[in-house]
Amino acid sequence: MEIAIAGSVIAAGLAVGLAAIGPGIGQGNAASSAVEGIARQPEAEGKIRGTLLLSLAFMETLTIYGLVVSLILLFVILPGFKG
Amino acid sequence: MALLQPVSNLTLFASLEVGKHWDWNLAGFNVHGETILATWVAMSVLIILAWMGTRKLSRVPDGLQGFLEYGLGFMSNIAREQIGVKAYKSYTPLIATIFLFVFSANWLGQIPLRAFVHFPEGEFATPSNDVNTTLGLALIAILSFFYAGFRTAGLNFFKVFIMPNPLFLPIKIIEVFARVLSLTFRLFGNILAEELVLGVLILLVPFFVPIPLMVLFLFTSAIQALIFATLTAAYVGEAIEEGHHAIEPHHD
Numbered sequence: 001m002e003i004a005i006a007g008s009v010i011a012a013g014l015a016v017g018l019a020a021i022g023p024g025i026g027q028g029n030a031a032s033s034a035v036e037g038i039a040r041q042p043e044a045e046g047k048i049r050g051t052l053l054l055s056l057a058f059m060e061t062l063t064i065y066g067l068v069v070s071l072i073l074l075f076v077i078l079p080g081f082k083g
Numbered sequence: 084m085a086l087l088q089p090v091s092n093l094t095l096f097a098s099l100e101v102g103k104h105w106d107w108n109l110a111g112f113n114v115h116g117e118t119i120l121a122t123w124v125a126m127s128v129l130i131i132l133a134w135m136g137t138r139k140l141s142r143v144p145d146g147l148q149g150f151l152e153y154g155l156g157f158m159s160n161i162a163r164e165q166i167g168v169k170a171y172k173s174y175t176p177l178i179a180t181i182f183l184f185v186f187s188a189n190w191l192g193q194i195p196l197r198a199f200v201h202f203p204e205g206e207f208a209t210p211s212n213d214v215n216t217t218l219g220l221a222l223i224a225i226l227s228f229f230y231a232g233f234r235t236a237g238l239n240f241f242k243v244f245i246m247p248n249p250l251f252l253p254i255k256i257i258e259v260f261a262r263v264l265s266l267t268f269r270l271f272g273n274i275l276a277e278e279l280v281l282g283v284l285i286l287l288v289p290f291f292v293p294i295p296l297m298v299l300f301l302f303t304s305a306i307q308a309l310i311f312a313t314l315t316a317a318y319v320g321e322a323i324e325e326g327h328h329a330i331e332p333h334h335d
Contacts, residue, residue: 054310
């Protein structure tokens with residue numbers, strides 16, 4: 001039973017940690033391209049910022065899926081093991 | 084070490100009350116009381132604002148009427164960009180309702196009403212940190228996808244699922260379910276994550292430090308409302324476009 005508890009806690013940490021890698025790289029790419037775009041065309045800043053924020057939120061969602069998995073592990077599965 | 088002690092105590096950490104609800108029994112259905120109350124508060128704020136803004140309509144809008152007209156312009160702009168100039172007018176109420184409800188529900192959670200209103204179980208938070216609310220909204224979005232498709236193409240809309248090739252049928256069916264799932268968990272996860280981060284931060288530093296983060300979360304929850312409305316509009320627009328293709332396949 002201790003193994004199951006330890007496993008679900010470790011899995012919760014890994015779920016959100018691994019899910020943060022890809023979106024982190026993606027958000028970095030998107031932000032750097034946006035800064036480049038603004039530097040090249042400062043008059044398009046408003047439009048670029050709006051698109052950037054929307055796409056950042058979409059990328060953030062992927063991490064949030066991992067967070068949902070770890071929340072389910074912590075608050076639904078773990079109390080089941082503890083009885 | 085004493086500072087970190089509350090976090091290491093799992094029961095106190097769980098006092099953020101994830102997944103604890105005030106259960107009501109309405110006509111045999113088990114419903115979450117605090118979610119329903121918060122939903123009605125969010126709805127009544129919108130209804131009262133709209134009623135007050137449209138009581139004395141003037142040709143030159145000022146005050147609240149001007150604000151509401153600006154908001155309507157913003158939301159019909161979302162619908163027009165995603166759905167297209169031809170059909171967007173009949174779907175603007177849907178998109179605007181989804182945006183306004185998600186927006187007011189998210190911002191309701193940022194008001195610390197839970198300090199003043201106490202329930203037997205659960206707490207007075209935003210309704211969108213309950214997965215049932217977001218699932219309901221996602222089902223509304225996907226039903227309006229099908230409604231828009233059937234209104235455009237009738238039963239021919241089923242052809243969309245085997246276009247361009249019947250091999251695509253399983254992928255298209257999975258896509259519909261994945262849309263419901265991703266809409267649900269995007270809103271639910273984002274809002275719950277905000278509340279958890281704030282909860283942990285308030286456990287660590289109760290004063291001043293959480294305030295900039297709260298301002299940031301006002302911003303991100305507004306973005307989430309915008310995303311939910313934009314995606315619903317995009318699905319409706321896609322259904323209309325593909326419906327037209329299903330009727331006239333050679334009219335590319």
